[in-house]
Amino acid sequence: xxxxGAMKNHSERxxxxxxxxxxxxxxxxxxxxxxxxxxxDFSIKDAFAGDSRRFKKFHAEACGILLDFSxxxxxxxxxxxxxxxxxxxxxxxxxxxxxxxxxxNESEERAVLHTALRAPEGVPVxxxxxxxxxxxxxxxxxxxxxxxxxRAEGRFRHIVNIGIGGSxxxxxxxxxxxxxxxxREIDIHYVSNVDAAHLGEALRVCDxxxxxxxxxxxxxxxxxxxxxxxxxxxxxxxxLKREDVRExxxxxxxxxxxAEAFGVSGGRIFPMWDWVGGRYSLWSAVGLxxxxxxxxxxxxxxxxxxxxxxxxxxxxxLEENLPVLLALTxxxxxxxxxxxxxxxxxxxxxxxxxxxFVQQLDMESNGKSVDREGRRVxxxxxxxxFGEPGTNGQHAFYQLLxxxxxxxxxxxxxxxxxxxxxxxxxxxxxxxxxxxxxxLMDGQADSDPQKRFEGNRPSTTLAIKRLDPFTxxxxxxxxxxxxxxxGVIWNLNSFDQWGVELGKAIAGQxxxxxxPGGAPGRLSSDExxxxxxxxxxxxxxxx
Ligand code: F6P
Numbered sequence: 323x324x325x326x327g328a329m330k331n332h333s334e335r336x337x338x339x340x341x342x343x344x345x346x347x348x349x350x351x352x353x354x355x356x357x358x359x360x361x362x363d364f365s366i367k368d369a370f371a372g373d374s375r376r377f378k379k380f381h382a383e384a385c386g387i388l389l390d391f392s393x394x395x396x397x398x399x400x401x402x403x404x405x406x407x408x409x410x411x412x413x414x415x416x417x418x419x420x421x422x423x424x425x426x427n428e429s430e431e432r433a434v435l436h437t438a439l440r441a442p443e444g445v446p447v448x449x450x451x452x453x454x455x456x457x458x459x460x461x462x463x464x465x466x467x468x469x470x471x472x473r474a475e476g477r478f479r480h481i482v483n484i485g486i487g488g489s490x491x492x493x494x495x496x497x498x499x500x501x502x503x504x505x506r507e508i509d510i511h512y513v514s515n516v517d518a519a520h521l522g523e524a525l526r527v528c529d530x531x532x533x534x535x536x537x538x539x540x541x542x543x544x545x546x547x548x549x550x551x552x553x554x555x556x557x558x559x560x561x562l563k564r565e566d567v568r569e570x571x572x573x574x575x576x577x578x579x580x581a582e583a584f585g586v587s588g589g590r591i592f593p594m595w596d597w598v599g600g601r602y603s604l605w606s607a608v609g610l611x612x613x614x615x616x617x618x619x620x621x622x623x624x625x626x627x628x629x630x631x632x633x634x635x636x637x638x639x640l641e642e643n644l645p646v647l648l649a650l651t652x653x654x655x656x657x658x659x660x661x662x663x664x665x666x667x668x669x670x671x672x673x674x675x676x677x678x679f680v681q682q683l684d685m686e687s688n689g690k691s692v693d694r695e696g697r698r699v700x701x702x703x704x705x706x707x708f709g710e711p712g713t714n715g716q717h718a719f720y721q722l723l724x725x726x727x728x729x730x731x732x733x734x735x736x737x738x739x740x741x742x743x744x745x746x747x748x749x750x751x752x753x754x755x756x757x758x759x760x761x762l763m764d765g766q767a768d769s770d771p772q773k774r775f776e777g778n779r780p781s782t783t784l785a786i787k788r789l790d791p792f793t794x795x796x797x798x799x800x801x802x803x804x805x806x807x808x809g810v811i812w813n814l815n816s817f818d819q820w821g822v823e824l825g826k827a828i829a830g831q832x833x834x835x836x837x838p839g840g841a842p843g844r845l846s847s848d849e850x851x852x853x854x855x856x857x858x859x860x861x862x863x864x865x
Pocket of ligand 1: 486487488489538539540541542543544547600601686819822
């Protein structure tokens with residue numbers, strides 16, 4: 323527990339000269355710290371035994387998603403205080419500022435308007451005194467027309483999206499999740515890693531004549547993406563025996579000049595905007611590969627599902643608000659009970675990329691130790707997020723979830739209906755997801771300590787009837803708003819990512835010594851540590 327001896331990590335300690343932390347001086351914060359001490363002996367299993375209405379009290383439903391948080395270490399009083407905390411932190415005000423186009427990404431002086439991308443036509447979207455709704459709908463219109471033409475022509479049978487991070491994970495995850503809705507005659511690949519193996523393996527099965535590359539990069543300067551794009555261009559030029567291969571390229575970017583300089587024609591450049599962050603950009607032209615693979619109508623249904631969740635988040639009372647409840651139980655576990663990890667466990671093979679997508683969304687947004695005002699925070703913020711689909715994970719890391727020394731709160735995702743007809747699979751899958759949350763909670767007594775399960779391990783389950791484009795859109799928006807809500811409570815700017823810059827800069831310095839012709843030993847021990855020098859020596863010019 324955070325305030326009961328769990329401050330193990332030096333980086334999480336407030337410094338002695340820190341100014342008083344405004345969050346910790348909130349009355350609701352104080353009360354929650356006291357409640358966290360009281361629940362030391364709380365048994366989730368006993369709470370069910372003592373209250374037949376516990377599930378009724380601790381579940382909510384919206385947009386085709388049921389959220390069951392009754393297996394968390396919560397009481398009605400704790401939930402009331404968590405909601406008070408959200409109010410004290412002005413969640414309603416921050417939410418209004420986000421939807422209203424204010425520059426809430428202060429360090430980059432940008433608005434945060436991914437929600438506007440899924441709003442229906444006719445709704446004005448104001449930011450910086452301008453209505454940007456027309457650009458959004460014009461771009462959607464272009465995406466619709468372009469994807470219809472490409473699908474109707476049938477010339478391009480292979481689509482390769484080149485992008486990384488937010489320019490890869492969102493569309494890639496959604497493409498996998500909605501595979502049953504895709505046009506099977508289009509073979510789609512997502513290439514992100516600068517490791518040549520990624521591009522190389524994708525291109526092995528592509529016919530150059532029939533391959534369309536989408537280069538997706540907000541900045542059009544990202545090392546991995548530009549390296550892959552250049553190699554893709556060279557591959558086409560070599561195989562097609564001509565210089566001009568521009569008809570095989572489309573770009574999605576904010577940096578029009580760089581895309582044109584690369585060789586993409588103006589009409590084939592789709593815009594990105596500074597008021598949409600990379601990891602929130604799936605709803606923009608970054609979703610173009612989805613339009614090609616799924617068809618525009620399915621993409622629109624995804625936008626509609628996300629918009630329905632936006633409305634729910636904006637309008638539902640906090641006590642019934644899915645993103646808020648999911649966020650608050652997360653804050654309770656992370657900040658007040660001191661659980662540092664979150665396992666995200668979709669029981670759907672189609673959602674196999676969902677944990678990686680949410681990992682970026684969560685850890686790049688809230689993996690921060692400085693608040694909006696630049697002060698070091700004195701409480702734990704974003705958790706370590708990892709996950710794998712069930713049942714696979716059960717045969718890998720669940721041992722630790724059940725009997726390890728670290729308590730790992732879990733978020734299960736269960737999907738009622740399968741899109742595939744093999745008999746008996748779905749009931750087995752569902753029995754496992756429901757059984758796991760019960761096993762984690764119940765535990766098991768045994769005279770043999772090796773076989774004993776302590777139980778009382780908290781989990782939340784999201785139950786959805788069918789994984790269709792609408793529900794997937796709602797599910798993604800649920801996580802976006804969960805992470806936003808947590809950022810508000812932790813007083814973080816969830817929309818910048820300065821922490822990724824240093825590694826990129828140092829990799830740039832090291833690169834000079836690894837590229838062909840790089841001078842061995844030019845990085846002297848005055849400039850670097852012996853490990854860095856030793857690794858460069860060991861790896862450069864590897865046979
Ligand atoms: O390195 C982090 C990051 O900036 C992400 O936030 C972003 O999604 C990704 O790189 C890709 O950036 P870009 O779209 O500019 O290529």
